[in-house]
Amino acid sequence: MSFWSELLEFWRTQAGKLAEQTLQHIGLTAAAVLLAVALGVPLGLWLTRRPRWAPAVLGAAGVLQTVPSIALLGFLIPLLGIGAAPAIVALLLYSLLPIIRNTVTGIQGVSPAVVEAARGLGLTDAQVLRRVELPLALPVLMAGIRTAAVIGVGVATLAAYVAAGGLGEFIFGGIALNNPVMILAGALPAAALALAFDAALAAVQRLSVRRLPRVGAGLLVVLPLLGALYLLPGAAGKLRAGFSPEFVGRADGLPALRHAYGLRRLPSVVLAPALVYEAARAADVDVIDGYSTDGRIRAYGLLVLRDDRRVFPPYYAAPVLRPALLQAHPELGPVLNLLAGQLSDSAMTELNYRVDYRHEEPRAVAEAWLRRRGLWRRPRPARGGAATVRLGSKIFGEQYILAEMYAALIRGYTDLQVQTKTGLGGTTICFEALRAGAIDMYPEYTGTGLQVLLQPRPATLDSLGGRPAAVFDYVQREFGRRYGLQWLPPLGFNNTYALLMRRQQARQLGIGSLSELGAYLGR
Amino acid sequence: MPATPAVPIIRVRGLTKRYGPQVVVDDVSVELAAGQTLVLLGPSGCGKTTLLKMLNRLVEPDAGTVEINGQDVRRQRPELLRRGMGYVIQQVGLLPHYSVAENVAVVPRLLGHVPAAIEARTQELLTRLHLPPERFAQRLPHELSGGQQQRVGLARALAADPPIVLLDEPFGALDPVVRAGIRRDFRELPELRGKTVVLVTHDVAEAFELADRILLLDAGRVQQLGTPRELLLRPANEFVRRFFAAERLPLQLRTLTLADLQPFLSEPPPPALHQLPAATSVQTALEQLTAANPEAAAVGPLMHAFHHALQAAIA
Numbered sequence: 098m099s100f101w102s103e104l105l106e107f108w109r110t111q112a113g114k115l116a117e118q119t120l121q122h123i124g125l126t127a128a129a130v131l132l133a134v135a136l137g138v139p140l141g142l143w144l145t146r147r148p149r150w151a152p153a154v155l156g157a158a159g160v161l162q163t164v165p166s167i168a169l170l171g172f173l174i175p176l177l178g179i180g181a182a183p184a185i186v187a188l189l190l191y192s193l194l195p196i197i198r199n200t201v202t203g204i205q206g207v208s209p210a211v212v213e214a215a216r217g218l219g220l221t222d223a224q225v226l227r228r229v230e231l232p233l234a235l236p237v238l239m240a241g242i243r244t245a246a247v248i249g250v251g252v253a254t255l256a257a258y259v260a261a262g263g264l265g266e267f268i269f270g271g272i273a274l275n276n277p278v279m280i281l282a283g284a285l286p287a288a289a290l291a292l293a294f295d296a297a298l299a300a301v302q303r304l305s306v307r308r309l310p311r312v313g314a315g316l317l318v319v320l321p322l323l324g325a326l327y328l329l330p331g332a333a334g335k336l337r338a339g340f341s342p343e344f345v346g347r348a349d350g351l352p353a354l355r356h357a358y359g360l361r362r363l364p365s366v367v368l369a370p371a372l373v374y375e376a377a378r379a380a381d382v383d384v385i386d387g388y389s390t391d392g393r394i395r396a397y398g399l400l401v402l403r404d405d406r407r408v409f410p411p412y413y414a415a416p417v418l419r420p421a422l423l424q425a426h427p428e429l430g431p432v433l434n435l436l437a438g439q440l441s442d443s444a445m446t447e448l449n450y451r452v453d454y455r456h457e458e459p460r461a462v463a464e465a466w467l468r469r470r471g472l473w474r475r476p477r478p479a480r481g482g483a484a485t486v487r488l489g490s491k492i493f494g495e496q497y498i499l500a501e502m503y504a505a506l507i508r509g510y511t512d513l514q515v516q517t518k519t520g521l522g523g524t525t526i527c528f529e530a531l532r533a534g535a536i537d538m539y540p541e542y543t544g545t546g547l548q549v550l551l552q553p554r555p556a557t558l559d560s561l562g563g564r565p566a567a568v569f570d571y572v573q574r575e576f577g578r579r580y581g582l583q584w585l586p587p588l589g590f591n592n593t594y595a596l597l598m599r600r601q602q603a604r605q606l607g608i609g610s611l612s613e614l615g616a617y618l619g620r
Numbered sequence: 621m622p623a624t625p626a627v628p629i630i631r632v633r634g635l636t637k638r639y640g641p642q643v644v645v646d647d648v649s650v651e652l653a654a655g656q657t658l659v660l661l662g663p664s665g666c667g668k669t670t671l672l673k674m675l676n677r678l679v680e681p682d683a684g685t686v687e688i689n690g691q692d693v694r695r696q697r698p699e700l701l702r703r704g705m706g707y708v709i710q711q712v713g714l715l716p717h718y719s720v721a722e723n724v725a726v727v728p729r730l731l732g733h734v735p736a737a738i739e740a741r742t743q744e745l746l747t748r749l750h751l752p753p754e755r756f757a758q759r760l761p762h763e764l765s766g767g768q769q770q771r772v773g774l775a776r777a778l779a780a781d782p783p784i785v786l787l788d789e790p791f792g793a794l795d796p797v798v799r800a801g802i803r804r805d806f807r808e809l810p811e812l813r814g815k816t817v818v819l820v821t822h823d824v825a826e827a828f829e830l831a832d833r834i835l836l837l838d839a840g841r842v843q844q845l846g847t848p849r850e851l852l853l854r855p856a857n858e859f860v861r862r863f864f865a866a867e868r869l870p871l872q873l874r875t876l877t878l879a880d881l882q883p884f885l886s887e888p889p890p891p892a893l894h895q896l897p898a899a900t901s902v903q904t905a906l907e908q909l910t911a912a913n914p915e916a917a918a919v920g921p922l923m924h925a926f927h928h929a930l931q932a933a934i935a
Contacts, residue, residue, distance in 0.1 A: 214713025217678055217786075218727050218776070219703030232717050 121262035128324030129188030141200025184261035192245035199241025203234030260366035273343035338365035339382030392449030403610035418538030463501035474509030489536035635684035646840035662837035706777030706785035884925035890918030
C-alpha cells in the first residue's frame, strides 16, 4: 500500500477521532486567541497611555515567547493540572506578544493631528478611543491577531501533551511509534487549519476601514462559539485514564490490554510521558501507564495493578556480558551472581525513589542497599597491573544504581579495577557498545532483549506466551547464538509496563489487578 | 470699534505654562470682545500655539486663568467646553475613516442635533466653502487636495455654529495661491460674521489682513498688544520694530487709508481718487490708479501725501 493510500485509510478508519481532534484544535486556538485579545488589547491600550511601561511589558511578553512551549506547559502543570486550562493558558501567553505589540503599534500609528483635532472638537477620551483610535488601529491590530492565531494553531498541537486533545494526539502518537503516516495524519490537518485561520483573518483585514468595526464585533461573537467547540466531545466514565502516546499506539500497550481485559468503558486522554505520573498524583486522571519499578510509584502513593492475565511481556533485569570476561576472570561469575534474585519489584522501586525523587547519589543508594543485605565489602587495595572491567548503563536512574552495585561488588570481592560508563543513551547504544567491545557488561531487560533486539516473529512470541522463564531462556539462547553474548541469571524484579492507580482510590474501589479494574468498569 | 470692551467674551489673566525649566507662556493677559478677531503672532516657538490650546484646555496652564463668558474654563468639562468652540489646526486632522459629510457632522452629532438639520447644515457649509456636496460629501479625506481638506476642516469647525473659533495656522501648510484663496473665502464667510476668532500665525501679512488686534509674542512674553496699525506705527520695543522690518513698506501701504492721507493731499485732490471711499488703503488706491494708467498723474501726489501721513502717524 502506498504512503498516501495508507494515510487516507488511516483517516477513514479514524474519521471520528480526526473530527473530534480538529474541533478540539479549533476550539483551543479560538478560545486562546479570544482571551489573548481580551487581555492583550486593553493591556496594549494601557501601554499607549503609559509609554514608560511599554519596554518592560513588551519585553516580558517577548521572553514568554522564547520559552520553549513544552517547558511552558511543564511550568503550568503544577499550577493548573492537566487538560484544557494549561493548554489554553500556554496558547494565550504565546498569543499575547503579537497582540499587545500590534495594539501599541496600531494606536501609535494613528496620526497625532487626527487625535488632537478629535479632542479639540470635543470628543471625550473614550470617544476618541472608540471612534478614532481603535478603528484606525484596527488593520494593524488584525494583523497581530492573525499572527497570534497562526502561532496558536501550531502551539495547540502540544495540547496533546497535557490531555487537552487536538491534532497533536496523532502527531505525538506517530512520533512515539515512529509512524510517519500517523504523524502526517495530524500534521496535515493542523497545517491546513493554520492556513484557513490565516486566510479567514486576512479576508477580514482586507475589508475597508469603515466596515472593520462591525467585523471586529462579529469576530467577538464567532470566536467564543468556536471556543465552545472544544466542549462538545468527551465522554464521561467512572474512571479516567491518562496514557503516554507510545502506550496508546504500540501493539503490546493499550490495544493488547483492551483485548485481554476489556476496559472499553475507560475514557482516556493522551499525555506527555513526563506528565503522566503528575496527572495521577493530582487526581486529574485515575489510571495511568508506567513502569513497574518507577520511583514515583512510591513517591506519589501509586499502586501497580497486577497483570493477572500476563498481557505485558516480562522485562526482568539481568546482566548481559561478553563471555570472554568470565573466561579471563573466572572469579567474577559468582560475584556478579550475588545479586541474582535479590531485588524485588518493591525493593527496586524504593531505590529508584531515592535516586529519582529524593535526588540521592546512585552510588550511595547502591552501597547502602548492599550493606543492608550484608553484601558490602570494603574495596580491596588497588594492585598494579590488575585488569579493568568496563561497566555500561543506559541513561536513567535504575541502570545507574545497578551499575554502581556491580562496581562495588567487583571492587570488594576481586582484585579487578572497575570503570563505569554510565549514560550510554538507549538500548541500541549499550548493546552496540557491548558487541563492539567498548564495554564488558551492562544490565538489560529480557523484554527489551526480546522485543527491541531480537524481534522474533509473532508465532515465536505467542509460543513464549509472556512466561518469564521461557522468555529468559529464549533470550539467553538467541543472544549466544546470534551475537555471542551471555545473560546471567535475572536480579529478581520485573520492570515492565504497568497500569497504575492511586493506592487509596484503588483500595476504596477494591481494585488490585487488571481483571478487577475490568470488572469494575464493566459493572 | 472699542479697544477694550466692557464685557469680554474671552478673558485671559496671568496665563503661564512651563515645560520643565522652560517657560513657554509667561504671564500673558488679554481680553477679547465678542465678534473680534485676535491674532496671536510671533516667531515659531514663541508659545502662541500653547497659548491657544490653553483656551480650550488641550493644554492646562501652570498659573493664571481663562474665562469664557465670565466663567472659569476649569469649572467646565473640557469636552463640553470644546464643543462650544470651533477648532482648526494646520494639519487639518480630518478623521480619515469618515466621509467629508461625516467629518463636518462630528460636533453637531456630539451635541445631539437632529439628523435632518445636520444634513442641511453640512450641505450649506460645503456649498459655501466651494465644495459642492453632490461631488464632495461622500468622499474620503485622502481623496481631497490639501486646500480642499482645509476647507472641510473649516466647515467642521463651524458646523455647530460656535460663538468662538480657534485656528492654529490654518493656512500654514498650503501653497501661496491656495492660501490666498482660502483666506479670502474665510474672511468673507458669512458664518464668521459676529464670531470671536483667535488665530495663530507667524505670517505677518495674514495677521494684518485678518486681525482686529494682534498679540505679538516672543519667548512666551507679550511684546505688544494692539491694533495692526499700532504695532506697525508705534512699536512698543525694538523686537516689535524688527519683527516688521522686512515688510514694513507693504504693511504701511496696506494699513494707511485715504482718510489718513486726506490732510496731506494738495487741493483739490487728484480727480482719480474721488471715486474711492475714504477707507480704501493706499495700496489699493495705487493699484486702482496704475491699473488704468501706469503713468497716472495722481501717483505722485498720493505718494507725497503717504510720506507725510506716515511721518505724522509715527511722530
